[in-house]
Every structure is written in C-alpha cells, then in structure tokens.
Amino acid sequence: MAFARGGEALADGAGTPNENAAVARLRAINWDFPDAKTGYLTHSLHPYPAKFIPQIPNALIQELSSVGDTIADIFCGSGTTLVEALQLKRHAIGIDANPLATLISQAKTTALDEANFTALSAHQNACRRLVQSIDPHIGDLFHDGRPFQSSAWRPARQICEFWFEPHVVEELAELRQLTDAMPVEAAKRLCQAALSAIIVAVSKQDSDTRYVRRDKAVAPADTLRRYLSQLDAAAVAVRELTDLVEDRFSCQVFNLDVLDAPDTEAFDLVVTSPPYPNAYSYHLYHRTRLAWLGHDPDQFKRVEIGSHRKYSATGRNRATAETFQREFKQIFHWLRGRLRPRGHVCLVIGDSTLKGKRIDNASLVAAAGAAAGFRETARIDRAIAPTRKAFNPRIGKIKTEKLLILRKA
Numbered sequence: 001m002a003f004a005r006g007g008e009a010l011a012d013g014a015g016t017p018n019e020n021a022a023v024a025r026l027r028a029i030n031w032d033f034p035d036a037k038t039g040y041l042t043h044s045l046h047p048y049p050a051k052f053i054p055q056i057p058n059a060l061i062q063e064l065s066s067v068g069d070t071i072a073d074i075f076c077g078s079g080t081t082l083v084e085a086l087q088l089k090r091h092a093i094g095i096d097a098n099p100l101a102t103l104i105s106q107a108k109t110t111a112l113d114e115a116n117f118t119a120l121s122a123h124q125n126a127c128r129r130l131v132q133s134i135d136p137h138i139g140d141l142f143h144d145g146r147p148f149q150s151s152a153w154r155p156a157r158q159i160c161e162f163w164f165e166p167h168v169v170e171e172l173a174e175l176r177q178l179t180d181a182m183p184v185e186a187a188k189r190l191c192q193a194a195l196s197a198i199i200v201a202v203s204k205q206d207s208d209t210r211y212v213r214r215d216k217a218v219a220p221a222d223t224l225r226r227y228l229s230q231l232d233a234a235a236v237a238v239r240e241l242t243d244l245v246e247d248r249f250s251c252q253v254f255n256l257d258v259l260d261a262p263d264t265e266a267f268d269l270v271v272t273s274p275p276y277p278n279a280y281s282y283h284l285y286h287r288t289r290l291a292w293l294g295h296d297p298d299q300f301k302r303v304e305i306g307s308h309r310k311y312s313a314t315g316r317n318r319a320t321a322e323t324f325q326r327e328f329k330q331i332f333h334w335l336r337g338r339l340r341p342r343g344h345v346c347l348v349i350g351d352s353t354l355k356g357k358r359i360d361n362a363s364l365v366a367a368a369g370a371a372a373g374f375r376e377t378a379r380i381d382r383a384i385a386p387t388r389k390a391f392n393p394r395i396g397k398i399k400t401e402k403l404l405i406l407r408k409a
C-alpha cells in the first residue's frame with residue numbers, strides 16, 4: 001500500500017479515488033469541442049501549424065492540477081497550454097526547439113506594464129504615420145519620384161528575391177527596424193511576433209503548411225497595413241491578458257531541444273501535443289519567418305523531432321518508428337526526474353503513415369512511457385478538425401487523433 005496526496009490509500013500503480021473520478025470526468029467530455037470559441041485572450045496572435053484548441057489543455061489542467069501548481073508543455077509551440085495555465089492560476093513552463101515558437105509563446109504570455117503599453121502605442125503611431133506617407137490612395141507612394149526604399153537590414157538576397165515582391169521587402173525591412181528600436185523588451189517581442197504573423201501572407205509562400213512558391217497580389221503599403229491591423233488586435237488581446245493574469249503566476253519559456261534533458265524547475269503536470277513522424281516540418285514552414293527574425297533555421301532543423309525531412313531521407317539516415325520511440329524513451333526518462341510523484345503526462349497525438357504503413361504513435365509513446373515507469377490511465381479518440389492541413393497529403397485520410405494520459409507510478 002502507498003499513500004497519495006490527501007492521505008488516500010491505494011494499491012501500487014492504481015489510481016486514488018480522486019484520480020479515478022477525475023479520469024472518469026475527462027472521459028465524459030466531448031473532446032471534439034465542436035462549437036468552441038478558440039480565439040480569446042492572446043490565442044490568435046500568430047498562426048501555428050497543429051496548434052491545439054485551448055479547450056483541450058484547459059480541461060486537463062482543471063482536472064489534473066490545483067491552483068498554484070506548475071504546468072509544463074515540453075513542445076509548447078505557440079504557447080496554448082501556457083496561456084491556459086496562467087488564466088487558471090497556475091505557473092507555466094514551456095520548452096520548444098523552434099525559436100519562433102518561443103518568441104510567440106513569450107509574446108502570448110507576457111502581461112505588459114505601463115512603460116511597455118506606452119512604448120507600444122508610440123510604435124503603433126509611428127507605423128500609422130509610415131502607412132500614410134506611402135499609401136497610394138493618399139497619392140504619395142513615390143517620394144521624389146522614387147519608390148519607397150528602406151535602408152534597414154533584410155535577410156540574404158536569394159531569400160528576398162525568391163519569396164517576396166521588392167516593395168514588400170522594403171516595407172518589411174522598415175517595420176523590422178522600427179520594432180528593433182523599441183526601448184522595452186516585452187512590447188518589442190509582441191511587435192516582433194505581430195510582424196512574423198503577417199510574413200507568410202505577404203510572401204510568395206503558398207501557405208503556413210506548404211513551402212512552395214506562388215504569386216500573390218500584394219500591393220504597395222499592404223504589408224504595412226496588415227502589420228498595423230495585426231498589431232492593433234495584438235494590443236487589445238494583450239491588454240485582456242494583462243487584466244486577467246495575476247503577476248504572482250510566472251511563465252518561463254525555454255528555446256531548447258527537449259532531447260538535451262533541459263534543467264528546468266520541477267513541475268506537477270505535463271500537457272503537450274508532440275511532433276510525430278512525417279506529419280509536419282516546422283523548420284521548413286517557418287523558414288522565411290525565421291530569416292526575417294534573424295535566426296538560423298538550420299540549427300532547429302538538425303534537432304526537430306518527427307520532421308518530414310528525417311522520415312523521407314534515403315538510405316541509413318532515414319528515421320523510422322523505432323527512432324521516434326527511442327526519442328520518447330529518452331524524454332520519459334528525463335520527465336521522471338522533473339515531474340512530481342503521481343503527476344500526469346497528457347499527450348494529444350495522431351497516427352503517421354510511413355512507407356505506406358499506418359503507425360500507431362500513441363501506442364509507441366505509451367510503451368516508451370511504460371519503460372520509464374509511466375502507467376497509462378486513459379486513451380481517448382478525438383476528431384481532427386477537417387480544416388487542419390499537414391505536410392504529407394496522405395495524413396489527410398487520418399481523421400482522428402488520440403488523447404493519451406499517463407501517470408508517473
């Protein structure tokens with residue numbers, strides 16, 4: 001016999017009555033959340049492939065943790081879990097190897113003080129003046145008979161010429177310079193995230209999950225206008241977050257490879273949607289955004305788990321289902337040392353198709369967890385939103401994903 005928090009007696013490995021009741025309540029939820037509103041607080045600040053809807057972490061955090069606990073998302077992406085943890089009065093820890101993910105997560109979870117709001121509003125006014133000065137409708141598109149030109153830094157010429165119209169490059173360079181000049185960090189990060197948010201739309205990249213070129217009609221000044229409206233919405237969202245979140249709850253975000261066993265504080269619950277084989281290639285989708293933010297996409301590419309590149313490689317370098325399971329064994333081994341006793345790990349994960357064969361990733365992950373002493377307490381199917389796109393078109397035939405809940409024994 002062992003005793004859990006609250007003094008309830010339990011057989012080794014079994015759930016306490018409270019834990020069993022929480023799992024029963026979780027099983028009763030309709031995890032498809034068909035009519036849920038997903039864009040509240042800062043959740044719509046930036047698009048992110050395979051971002052999960054906030055209702056998923058919200059329900060898990062409420063059932064499996066208490067006020068004041070620390071919630072970790074070890075593949076935090078755009079920070080959905082972190083925002084929900086804060087609004088539910090928990091501390092949050094986020095880890096992601098993608099520098100864009102950590103920028104977005106920080107921007108979405110940082111309440112601004114008055115100095116930051118003042119700097120933000122001055123920046124918005126400076127951008128408004130810039131829009132007016134080059135707006136074709138106001139008639140001053142060409143200064144001194146020359147197109148608008150910025151003297152500011154921009155990414156390498158091949159990237160600019162291949163992916164952007166020349167006038168878009170000038171406007172992005174000018175905006176980047178204005179955001180970089182901001183005197184306070186939190187507002188600066190918010191502006192950088194807002195700028196990154198519009199980059200795919202004003203580039204020739206087909207979409208957020210297709211790295212192929214197609215022409216789009218982006219008129220002069222469109223980039224500036226888009227940025228301004230993105231930023232106006234971000235300012236409203238962050239004001240809402242600031243009014244809601246108490247500053248006694250902290251959020252720490254780390255730009256690290258989870259396979260390097262990051263030395264974070266301990267946590268009480270993990271809620272995450274991990275990358276899985278062949279589904280997404282974040283280093284590719286985010287290449288143009290990372291270039292404008294001044295990051296090296298290749299550094300992230302080398303450590304990205306599950307990327308299409310690793311699973312479609314030829315010869316001995318090709319990753320397999322075993323590669324993925326080995327990585328998760330390593331992750332669970334690390335988690336054992338960070339997660340409190342009897343803490344839960346919740347993962348939302350779909351299947352993959354590898355060499356034409358369907359791979360049950362939830363089973364691979366559950367077995368990796370079992371090897372490190374994590375016991376499965378629930379596996380629940382949920383429908384994948386029909387609008388969600390993946391790199392591999394064959395993945396489109398897979399209509400459900402699983403919510404897997406494990407508990408540290």
Ligand SMILES: C[S@@+](CC[C@H](N)C(=O)[O-])C[C@H]1O[C@@H](n2cnc3c(N)ncnc32)[C@H](O)[C@@H]1O
Pocket residue numbers: 048049050051052074075076077078079080081095096097098101256257258259272273274275282303304305306
């Ligand atoms: C499915 S996404 C998470 C999306 C997130 N739930 C959200 O709502 O935005 C998976 C994340 O895993 C990250 N990732 C991939 N390999 C990683 C690694 N080795 N270490 C840390 N993060 C990694 C990717 O950058 C991506 O952001």
